[in-house]
Amino acid sequence: MPDHDDDDVARALRSITPLRFFCGARRIGEAPIHPGEKSLYDGVDPKVRRATSTGRMLARELLRNLGITPAPILRGEGGAPIWPAGIAGSIAHDDEFAVCVVGTADSGADEEWATHANLIGVDVEPAHGLPAEILATVLVNADERATAGDDLVNARAIFCAKEAVYKMSYPLERKFYEFRDIALVRRRNAGGRYFPPSVMVAGPNRLHFHTSTGLEAWVTLVRTPRVIAVATWARELGRPPRGRRNSPTREAL
Numbered sequence: 511m512p513d514h515d516d517d518d519v520a521r522a523l524r525s526i527t528p529l530r531f532f533c534g535a536r537r538i539g540e541a542p543i544h545p546g547e548k549s550l551y552d553g554v555d556p557k558v559r560r561a562t563s564t565g566r567m568l569a570r571e572l573l574r575n576l577g578i579t580p581a582p583i584l585r586g587e588g589g590a591p592i593w594p595a596g597i598a599g600s601i602a603h604d605d606e607f608a609v610c611v612v613g614t615a616d617s618g619a620d621e622e623w624a625t626h627a628n629l630i631g632v633d634v635e636p637a638h639g640l641p642a643e644i645l646a647t648v649l650v651n652a653d654e655r656a657t658a659g660d661d662l663v664n665a666r667a668i669f670c671a672k673e674a675v676y677k678m679s680y681p682l683e684r685k686f687y688e689f690r691d692i693a694l695v696r697r698r699n700a701g702g703r704y705f706p707p708s709v710m711v712a713g714p715n716r717l718h719f720h721t722s723t724g725l726e727a728w729v730t731l732v733r734t735p736r737v738i739a740v741a742t743w744a745r746e747l748g749r750p751p752r753g754r755r756n757s758p759t760r761e762a763l
């Protein structure tokens with residue numbers, strides 16, 4: 511049993527989730543299955559059933575805050591949850607906890623890429639170091655390696671951030687990303703200091719990532735009590751000009 515409970519994980523998630531979203535965390539267990547979701551569980555391993563049903567129970571609880579009566583949340587293209595009309599959300603689970611974030615989709619065609627203006631992605635991981643054998647796959651450029659340093663929990667945080675960016679991007683792009691397609695971005699500010707900074711702190715961190723298609727994302731993350739990342743579309747950073755659709759791995763080695 512970890513030394514933290516639902517409230518600890520929920521507090522950590524709240525600290526990194528934009529205020530316009532509802533969020534929560536729940537220890538994975540036997541959870542009621544919505545009759546409309548039975549097809550999700552046919553022949554499924556009990557461990558997966560518990561994780562998925564706990565995540566969806568939590569999602570329904572959060573959706574009540576938005577006036578949505580309990581409804582099935584089926585699985586759509588690429589495994590993404592199908593949210594009720596007008597809702598943006600994301601679910602994640604590790605071996606112990608399920609987390610969920612939901613809000614209003616704020617649909618609008620105000621920008622070229624905007625089908626959903628309020629994209630969100632979440633991921634949760636135990637606060638253990640990333641296995642060293644996958645470091646080179648996950649950390650694809652010098653900034654990522656510098657940010658992780660020699661702390662494998664930092665490396666897991668970057669892993670978690672990339673999964674959150676993938677989930678955030680999916681409803682917009684319907685695109686499968688590899689780790690090398692999502693990269694940390696650092697810039698120097700007027701004072702010559704890096705922004706975002708390269709040091710991971712115990713409290714909330716805010717990092718900037720971009721994808722090989724030029725999608726910009728802010729990722730806020732915590733490393734304790736679990737590694738949790740929330741990705742949102744950084745629309746204010748704008749879409750890069752068409753010519754700049756180069757791979758983020760251009761900075762790699």
Ligand SMILES: CC(C)(COP(=O)(O)OP(=O)(O)OC[C@H]1O[C@@H](n2cnc3c(N)ncnc32)[C@H](O)[C@@H]1OP(=O)(O)O)[C@@H](O)C(=O)NCCC(=O)NCCS
Pocket residue numbers: 561562563565585587588589590591600601602603604633634672673676677678680681686687688689692
């Ligand atoms: C989606 C993915 C990242 C989930 O990672 P995971 O650690 O296995 O599982 P998590 O618990 O964190 O997340 C699972 C939840 O993510 C959501 N999800 C799955 N596919 C999704 C997608 N394409 N878009 C948005 N959300 C998705 C679902 O809600 C799922 O839970 P559910 O099946 O109970 O509904 C992973 O399964 C995947 O498809 N990876 C391929 C892409 C990838 O990893 N590339 C390298 C990193 S960018």
